[in-house]
Amino acid sequence: xxxxxxxxxxxxxxxxxxxxxxxxxxxxxxxxxxxxxxxxxxxxxxxxxxxxxxxxxxxxxxxxxxxxxxxxxxxxxxxxxxxxxxxxxxxxxxxxxxxxxxxxxxxxxxxxxxxxxxxxxxxxxxxxxxxxxxxxxxxxxxxxxxxxxxxxxxxxxxxxxxxxxxxxxxxxxxxxxxxxxxxxxxxxxxxxxxxxxxxxxxxxxxxxxxxxxxxxxxxxxxxxxxxxxxxxxxxxxxxxxxxxxxxxxxxxxxxxxxxxxxxxxxxxxxxxxxxxxxxxxxxxxxxxxxxxxxxxxxxxxxxxxxxxxxxxxxxxxxxxxxxxxxxxxxxxxxxxxxxxxxxxxxxxxxxxxxxxxxxxxxxxxxxxxxxxxxxxxxxxxxxxxxxxxxxxxxxxxxxxxxxxxxxxxxxxxxxxxxxxxxxxxxxxxxxxxxxxxxxxxxxxxxxxxxxxxxxxxxxxxxxxxxxxxxxxxxxxxxxxxxxxxxxxxxxxxxxxxxxxxxxxxxxxxxxxxxxxxxxxxxxxxxxxxxxxxxxxxxxxxxxxxxxxxxxxxxxxxxxxxxxxxxxxxxxxxx
Amino acid sequence: xxxxxxxxxxxxxxxxxxxxxxxxxxxxxxxxxxxxxxxxxxxxxxxxxxxxxxxxxxxxxxxxxxxxxxxxxxxxxxxxxxxxxxxxxxxxxxxxxxxxxxxxxxxxxxxxxxxxxxxxxxxxxxxxxxxxxxxxxxxxxxxxxxxxxxxxxxxxxxxxxxxxxxxxxxxxxxxxxxxxxxxxxxxxxxxxxxxxxxxxxxxxxxxxxxxxxxx
Numbered sequence: 001x002x003x004x005x006x007x008x009x010x011x012x013x014x015x016x017x018x019x020x021x022x023x024x025x026x027x028x029x030x031x032x033x034x035x036x037x038x039x040x041x042x043x044x045x046x047x048x049x050x051x052x053x054x055x056x057x058x059x060x061x062x063x064x065x066x067x068x069x070x071x072x073x074x075x076x077x078x079x080x081x082x083x084x085x086x087x088x089x090x091x092x093x094x095x096x097x098x099x100x101x102x103x104x105x106x107x108x109x110x111x112x113x114x115x116x117x118x119x120x121x122x123x124x125x126x127x128x129x130x131x132x133x134x135x136x137x138x139x140x141x142x143x144x145x146x147x148x149x150x151x152x153x154x155x156x157x158x159x160x161x162x163x164x165x166x167x168x169x170x171x172x173x174x175x176x177x178x179x180x181x182x183x184x185x186x187x188x189x190x191x192x193x194x195x196x197x198x199x200x201x202x203x204x205x206x207x208x209x210x211x212x213x214x215x216x217x218x219x220x221x222x223x224x225x226x227x228x229x230x231x232x233x234x235x236x237x238x239x240x241x242x243x244x245x246x247x248x249x250x251x252x253x254x255x256x257x258x259x260x261x262x263x264x265x266x267x268x269x270x271x272x273x274x275x276x277x278x279x280x281x282x283x284x285x286x287x288x289x290x291x292x293x294x295x296x297x298x299x300x301x302x303x304x305x306x307x308x309x310x311x312x313x314x315x316x317x318x319x320x321x322x323x324x325x326x327x328x329x330x331x332x333x334x335x336x337x338x339x340x341x342x343x344x345x346x347x348x349x350x351x352x353x354x355x356x357x358x359x360x361x362x363x364x365x366x367x368x369x370x371x372x373x374x375x376x377x378x379x380x381x382x383x384x385x386x387x388x389x390x391x392x393x394x395x396x397x398x399x400x401x402x403x404x405x406x407x408x409x410x411x412x413x414x415x416x417x418x419x420x421x422x423x424x425x426x427x428x429x430x431x432x433x434x435x436x437x438x439x440x441x442x443x444x445x446x447x448x449x450x451x452x453x454x455x456x457x458x459x460x461x462x463x464x465x466x467x468x469x470x471x472x473x474x475x476x477x478x479x480x481x482x483x484x485x486x487x488x489x490x491x492x493x494x495x496x497x498x499x500x501x502x503x504x505x506x507x508x509x510x511x512x513x514x515x516x517x518x519x520x521x522x523x524x525x526x527x528x529x530x531x532x533x534x535x536x537x538x539x540x541x542x543x544x545x546x547x548x549x550x551x552x553x554x555x556x557x558x559x560x561x562x563x564x565x566x567x568x569x570x571x572x573x574x
Numbered sequence: 575x576x577x578x579x580x581x582x583x584x585x586x587x588x589x590x591x592x593x594x595x596x597x598x599x600x601x602x603x604x605x606x607x608x609x610x611x612x613x614x615x616x617x618x619x620x621x622x623x624x625x626x627x628x629x630x631x632x633x634x635x636x637x638x639x640x641x642x643x644x645x646x647x648x649x650x651x652x653x654x655x656x657x658x659x660x661x662x663x664x665x666x667x668x669x670x671x672x673x674x675x676x677x678x679x680x681x682x683x684x685x686x687x688x689x690x691x692x693x694x695x696x697x698x699x700x701x702x703x704x705x706x707x708x709x710x711x712x713x714x715x716x717x718x719x720x721x722x723x724x725x726x727x728x729x730x731x732x733x734x735x736x737x738x739x740x741x742x743x744x745x746x747x748x749x750x751x752x753x754x755x756x757x758x759x760x761x762x763x764x765x766x767x768x769x770x771x772x773x774x775x776x777x778x779x780x781x782x783x784x785x786x787x788x789x
Contacts, residue, residue, distance in 0.1 A: 003762050044612070048604045064598065071602035075610075121672055129622075130614035137613040175605065182609070187617060198625035201632045201649055206622060209672075210635050212644040215774055219655035226647045226671050228635045233621040237613075250674035253717030255649040256635065261764020320679075320686040321710055324694040326727075328710035332686065333676035336663070336711050336723040339765035343717075360717045361676035364686075460680035482678025563682045 004311065004345050011269045012276060019280025025184045026148045026177060027285060037184050044179050055158065055170035058514025061149050062507050064174040065142060069109055072138065076105035079131045089124035090208035096122065103491040108132055110502035111139035111385055113238070113245030113356055113477035114494060116486045121249070125206065128247060129230040133237060140241035141181035143387030146506045147278065148177055150391055151285045153513025154415060156521070169517040185274070186241060194236035196266050201259035202235055203228035231257060239270035242385040244356030244477040252346070252359040253335055264338055264359060268346055271355045275383035278390045286415070290532035295393060298537050302382045302544070306372045307348040313368035314344035319567045333361025344369060351376035354385030356477030363456065363464070363480040367564035371556060374467055377474040378434065378548050385475060391509050395430055397531070398423070398512070400543040404529050404536065413528070416521040423512050430508055435551035437500055438473050441493055442466045442555070451489045455482025459562035466555055468494065473501035638775070646771050651722040654774060657700065658739035660732050662770040663711055664693055667719035677715040701735050723767035726755045740781055750776055
């Protein structure tokens with residue numbers, strides 16, 4: 001237990017200074033590192049032929065975001081589809097089918113990293129080390145850019161002082177925000193983490209696989225092929241950018257991807273580091289430190305509760321082992337060097353943050369642990385993905401402000417700007433969307449059991465399907481890996497969910513922020529709603545929980561809750 | 575969405591078009607290429623080169639040589655079936671590092687129950703113990719399928735069998751196991767564990783020296 005508390009404290013202690021550093025990065029403050037970073041950035045601007053001083057409205061910002069995603073998606077698809085004829089393929093890996101290439105390209109440009117292939121066996125070094133790594137840098141930087149633009153809009157844009165009421169506001173320059181995010185945040189942090197992981201044993205080489213003759217010559221195994229590659233470079237950004245797509249099929253459960261308890265601690269901290277830092281960055285960017293602490297408190301309360309429940313769950317025995325072994329925690333699908341607690345901690349944080357990497361098999365978690373994992377993905381704003389998580393959180397804040405405004409009988413307003421019909425219409429579409437998509441597709445898929453390819457029967461089988469779609473929509477990417485998801489049905493339906501779950505929840509808030517930015521600011525009055533209070537924090541948590549329980553409780557009853565009841569019934573029967 | 579919202583989107587599309595669609599596409603293409611070079615080549619290349627120089631053993635997969643031959647990776651478990659070796663954990667992938675993964679069986683799955691009972695019976699027979707003495711990790715398939723470790727309790731359980739098979743004293747083998755227990759890192763992080771490959775290599779070395787001495 002002590003190790004868990006220590007890891008969480010280290011993560012928060014690192015995230016607070018990182019957050020204020022990131023405030024500086026995105027508000028363009030002078031910093032001692034300018035001498036190093038500015039020349040790199042101006043070379044990049046010149047190569048891209050971007051004018052860094054050009055300002056963008058919410059429309060141009062949003063269009064630039066969508067266009068850069070479209071082009072990046074096309075580039076990614078082509079590189080994946082033709083990897084067999086491209087260089088850096090020492091293990092002679094063959095072509096991907098069109099639907100796997102399509103799903104993989106979309107999955108990685110959207111920061112989802114859902115994988116319907118086994119990394120080291122189906123992707124070349126070029127695909128993994130060159131393409132996937134690049135997407136793992138760029139996609140979180142794009143989410144972060146949208147987040148920064150939304151935050152600028154919340155306080156009236158960069159031209160708030162000079163612009164008149166109703167005039168379009170300057171939300172910054174999309175290309176500059178992406179470049180600064182990559183150069184000043186993701187690259188330096190990844191460099192440090194990659195070297196620490198390499199020291200702990202994560203492979204980093206351009207040579208091909210190693211072949212060894214195994215020790216027990218009487219066993220049915222006589223040799224092993226140890227797949228290596230530039231793994232540490234990828235694992236670092238996979239963790240830091242809430243990506244989650246690993247080099248190896250079993251992700252960070254694989255000892256080559258996560259060799260020691262210390263590497264696990266580093267990778268766990270890397271999961272939450274930037275998502276927590278974004279909260280403090282937001283406080284700096286909107287110049288409301290107290291709002292950041294209120295947001296931190298709301299997220300921390302939810303995060304600690306979900307994580308504690310997961311740890312409790314995995315410390316319990318796995319029902320299938322009762323009577324056949326000594327008493328002990330659930331170790332099915334878990335690694336000895338981590339034990340149940342580090343595995344549960346990872347499982348909870350990776351689903352809260354939309355990271356989606358795993359160090360244990362989610363399919364074999366006890367029912368309560370599985371319930372917590374999917375709850376983290378459905379809320380998708382407890383820290384959340386880099387940038388997009390805080391955007392989701394702001395959506396919940398807007399909703400809570402609207403509902404509180406109705407309760408106290410005042411026009412709902414946030415930072416002096418009114419939330420009116422148009423904004424509420426857009427917000428309500430964001431509430432309906434996840435329930436409609438996830439439940440709709442789960443219902444269709446389980447109606448045709450032949451297309452789902454489950455590894456487990458009964459309630460858990462439904463859970464597997466629900467989890468896959470929830471993970472796609474939340475852009476999480478983790479999976480209950482027993483699902484045979486490498487089929488055209490899964491590839492296409494999951495891609496559709498990923499696209500809806502990425503672009504609408506980013507573009508709609510950007511639009512709301514752009515619309516609200518140009519409204520008249522009413523001066524704060526004593527009877528108005530103050531956001532930076534424990535009362536609003538509790539209201540906000542209630543709104544988050546109630547919305548999700550209303551949408552997804554029935555699905556949980558025929559999933560993990562049903563499974564738990566079934567297992568306890570077996571115990572009583574015995 | 576109401577009419578006003580649609581109007582806004584439409585207006586945006588017009589403005590966008592005036593800005594030059596082809597100009598924006600060209601910009602997005604240049605951005606993709608620049609980022610591929612920066613992150614895909616410069617970052618991946620420099621990190622990998624530096625790591626290779628600083629950590630030559632780890633960078634190629636921590637491969638162990640025994641009698642001059644590569645016998646495995648310190649990090650990757652192997653399949654041990656002979657009675658004179660310590661056995662590792664059950665694997666859903668037959669200890670193949672090229673296709674790692676867990677069983678993905680849920681606690682409610684009858685198949686898992688059946689497999690666990692079968693494994694439990696096999697160990698009860700081979701090591702003359704009761705079910706309640708067998709540590710969970712020795713019956714549960716690992717997440718990777720190539721977990722190199724077992725718990726100290728799982729190693730100690732096998733001492734009697736291995737000692738008898740190798741004609742070594744129980745104390746000698748037990749001492750060897752104790753030497754191979756890795757404690758939680760910095761006494762805080764992770765679990766105590768025994769690397770099965772390293773333990774079995776030490777066992778082979780010990781048997782070799784004994785044989786040479788007796789000759």
